[in-house]
Amino acid sequence: xxxxxxxxxxxxxxxxxxxxxxxxxxxxxxxxxxxxxxxxxxxxxxxxxxxxxxxxxxxxxxxxxxxxxxxxxxxxxxxxxxxxxxxxxxxxxxxxxxxxxxxxxxxxxxxxxxxxxxxxxxxxxxxxxxxxxxxxxxxxxxxxxxxxxxxxxxxxxxxxxxxxxxxxxxxxxxxxxxxxxxxxxxxxxxxxxxxxxxxxxxxxxxxxxxxxxxxxxxxxxxxxxxxxxxxxxxxxxxxxxxxxxxxxxxxxxxxxxxxxxxxxxxxxxxxxxxxxxxxxxxxxxxxxxxxxxxxxxxxxxxxxxxxxxxxxxxxxxxxxxxxxxxxxxxxxxxxxxxxxxxxxxxxxxxxxxxxxxxxxxxxxxxxxxxxxxxxxxxxxxxxxxxxxxxxxxxxxxxxxxxxxxxxxxxxxxxxxxxxxxxxxxxxxxxxxxxxxxxxxxxxxxxxxxxxxxxxxxxxxxxxxxxx
Ligand code: ATP
Numbered sequence: 001x002x003x004x005x006x007x008x009x010x011x012x013x014x015x016x017x018x019x020x021x022x023x024x025x026x027x028x029x030x031x032x033x034x035x036x037x038x039x040x041x042x043x044x045x046x047x048x049x050x051x052x053x054x055x056x057x058x059x060x061x062x063x064x065x066x067x068x069x070x071x072x073x074x075x076x077x078x079x080x081x082x083x084x085x086x087x088x089x090x091x092x093x094x095x096x097x098x099x100x101x102x103x104x105x106x107x108x109x110x111x112x113x114x115x116x117x118x119x120x121x122x123x124x125x126x127x128x129x130x131x132x133x134x135x136x137x138x139x140x141x142x143x144x145x146x147x148x149x150x151x152x153x154x155x156x157x158x159x160x161x162x163x164x165x166x167x168x169x170x171x172x173x174x175x176x177x178x179x180x181x182x183x184x185x186x187x188x189x190x191x192x193x194x195x196x197x198x199x200x201x202x203x204x205x206x207x208x209x210x211x212x213x214x215x216x217x218x219x220x221x222x223x224x225x226x227x228x229x230x231x232x233x234x235x236x237x238x239x240x241x242x243x244x245x246x247x248x249x250x251x252x253x254x255x256x257x258x259x260x261x262x263x264x265x266x267x268x269x270x271x272x273x274x275x276x277x278x279x280x281x282x283x284x285x286x287x288x289x290x291x292x293x294x295x296x297x298x299x300x301x302x303x304x305x306x307x308x309x310x311x312x313x314x315x316x317x318x319x320x321x322x323x324x325x326x327x328x329x330x331x332x333x334x335x336x337x338x339x340x341x342x343x344x345x346x347x348x349x350x351x352x353x354x355x356x357x358x359x360x361x362x363x364x365x366x367x368x369x370x371x372x373x374x375x376x377x378x379x380x381x382x383x384x385x386x387x388x389x390x391x392x393x394x395x396x397x398x399x400x401x402x403x404x405x406x407x408x409x410x411x412x413x414x415x416x417x418x419x420x421x422x423x424x425x426x427x428x429x430x431x432x433x434x435x436x437x438x439x440x441x442x443x444x445x446x447x448x449x450x451x452x453x454x455x456x457x458x459x460x461x462x463x464x465x466x467x
Contacts, residue, residue, distance in 0.1 A: 001283040004345055005208060007362065011421050013037065013341070013372075014209065026205035026212050033421055034337070036372035036402060038216075041251070041336050042195050044369060045218050048247065055190045056220070057180060061172025063197060064153070064163050069171050072306035073299060075148060078270040079167055082121055083145035083203050088137030094204050095121040095142035102128050115266045118142050149199040149213065165199035170328065172196075173221040174299040177311055188313060188324055189236065191222035195333070207284050209334040216333035221295075223324040225315070233294055233325055237274070240292055240329045244278060248289075251336060252367045253343045257281045258289070271298040280339045289339055290331045297323035340370060344422060350447070364422030365445060368465045373423045374401040375461060378414050380430040382407045390429040393439070393454065397427075400458060401465070419444060425461060 008014040013034040017027030030038055050056045070076050082095035099114050099121060109128070114121075121142045124130075132139060148164040166172070173192040180192060195218045205211045222240065227233045241260075248258055263275040272293045280289040300323040304311035312321045344364040351358055368374065375397055379390035387407055394405040404423065406414050411428065418426050426442040433439055439457065442449045443464075452460050 001208065003362075004283075004341055007345075007420060008034070008341070011417075013421075027214070028209050028212065028334075033372040037337055037340070037366075037370065038333060040370050040372070041333060041340070042216075042218065044250070045247070045331065046193070046195065048250075049191075049218075049220060049243075050193045053191075055186075056193055057184055057186065057190070059173055059176060059180070059192050059194045060196065061169070061176060061194065063166055063199075064151075065166060065171065065175070067163055068306065069175055069303075070148065070164050072302045073171050073174075074270045074302070075164075075167060075171075076146070079148060080144035080146045081203055082116055082118055082142045084121075084125065084139045084142045086132035086135060086137045087140055089132060089135040091132060091134050092145075092203055093133070093139075095125065097204060098130055098133070099124045099128070102130050113264060115264070117266065118144065145201075145203055147200045147202065149201045166197075167200050168198050168330075169194045169196045169217045169219045170221060170330075171299070173219070174303055174311075175307075177223075177300060177303075178309060181313065188315075189222065189224045191220045193218070193220045195219075207282070207287075209338050210282065210284070210287065212334065218331040218333060218336075220329045222327045222329070223313075224327065225313075225324060226297075226320070226322045227325055233327065236327050237292065237294055240327055241276065244290060244292060244329055244331075247331075248278070248339075250367070251340050251343075252365070252370065253280065253339055257339075257343060259286060261288075269293065271295045280335075280342075282338065283342060289335050290329070293328045293330070295326040295328050297325050299326065300324060340366065344370075361416065361419055363419040363444060366422040366424075368424045368467070371422045371424050372402065373404045373418070373421060374425065374465055376404040376406060376414075376418045376423045376426045378405075378411060378418075378426055378428050379407050380411060380428055385434065386429055386431065389433065393427070393429065393457075397458065397461070401461060415442065424465065427457070 011033060012031035015029045015031050016023045017029050018024045050058050083092055084095045085092050096114050096116055103109055103111055125139055130139065131137060148167050150162055150164055152161040153163055154161050173194055180186065196216060197214060198217050199214050202211055202213050205213055222236065224233060224236050249255065257280055259279045261277040261279050263277055268275055273296050275291060275293040277288045278290040279286045300311045304323060311323065313324050314321045344366045346363045346365050348361045348363060349358050350361045377390050377394040377397065379386045391405060394403050397403045415426060424444050428440045438451050438453045440449050441452050
């Protein structure tokens with residue numbers, strides 16, 4: 001992990017947030033390459049799950065919503081994690097995480113699965129004699145801690161101005177359900193998709209960009225007609241399960257890096273009847289990457305009943321009126337970035353022929369569509385006669401591909417730099433180019449080089465990048 005964090009900072013993927021002021025705990029800024037990576041992920045996701053499908057529409061709801069939304073959705077009363085506090089230093093921990101850690105460090109302990117139940121957690125902390133990991137102090141009894149982040153609106157500071165930043169994008173899609181049906185005339189089944197920020201006052205953020213208090217989600221609420229039997233919702237759930245696996249492999253994640261966890265009944269979120277967590281083998285352990293939940297009609301029913309708005313769907317053919325049920329595939333953007341970076345990170349030994357000393361080459365083997373820079377133009381010399389041709393070529397390529405131009409340092413170092421940021425193709429312009437109007441194209445993964453006429457270059461790269 002340290003290697004990825006340091007490469008990400010050095011090359012401009014991810015920087016510590018507010019760094020010049022000493023940072024802000026667990027806040028991260030995305031640099032030039034990280035922004036490209038994130039944008040590529042969001043654009044590909046949108047194209048795949050929204051633009052290319054006739055049964056999906058998009059939405060961008062406000063981040064701040066009426067507090068009644070969070071009361072009806074159950075977040076005010078239920079959206080919490082178990083917290084324990086140290087009596088001595090007052091540091092706070094996720095109660096379930098410290099029990100999990102204890103069991104990992106003491107694998108011989110006989111124990112049932114760790115759950116979020118406060119009574120069980122309290123019993124475990126006591127019977128395992130778990131103390132504060134910072135000062136050794138005694139831990140207080142666990143309590144539920146609400147994860148919603150509060151702020152206040154307007155200049156007055158009374159209670160009525162308190163609002164929450166949304167902890168998930170989902171509710172924007174439920175409260176706009178009627179607007180969307182009325183304006184788009186969509187028939188079931190159909191989905192609403194949204195990409196946007198969410199905020200959670202996490203007790204223990206950490207593991208780099210894995211758990212932060214501000215993050216982005218790509219979520220889909222897929223509405224289906226009233227299931228007459230379990231098989232009706234299970235079929236759609238299964239379709240989305242497959243879609244999610246295909247997306248992960250498109251992202252460059254290998255199938256054996258992902259594991260499905262069928263969330264046990266007692267750990268299901270308050271709205272869910274079934275949830276699968278897609279867990280990824282991060283360098284710090286196997287953790288949730290994405291989730292897929294069957295939310296039943298919980299949200300539409302609650303919003304319909306609490307707001308008084310008619311959120312039922314009317315089937316014009318049968319005349320039936322009901323609250324549609326919902327399958328929810330949810331994807332974290334930062335966790336997508338992190339998993340894609342971990343899967344792409346490769347170390348290779350190169351140049352072990354007799355004349356050359358062998359060295360380690362670090363390559364980010366992103367799929368081409370994901371690579372933040374697609375092509376780099378590298379003139380062999382900084383001399384004006386070469387650099388002017390190379391610059392012109394880079395400007396021309398930039399109209400179609402994200403293109404980098406680099407003329408400093410040796411060509412070997414420049415190749416290494418492009419390998420480290422995952423650029424699929426490097427184009428070198430040499431003195432022969434001035435006569436034969438051709439350039440050398442180097443493939444990132446095979447390191448093979450090919451001579452290509454400048455006039456054919458765009459076509460060549462388009463075909464290669466589409467492979
Ligand atoms: P966890 O168990 O890791 O706290 P969760 O089950 O609470 O996650 P969901 O409520 O299902 O997560 O959120 C949907 C997705 O949003 C997650 O699968 C994950 O990709 C992302 N996500 C959730 N919390 C965070 C966070 N604090 N930082 C970054 N991404 C997050």
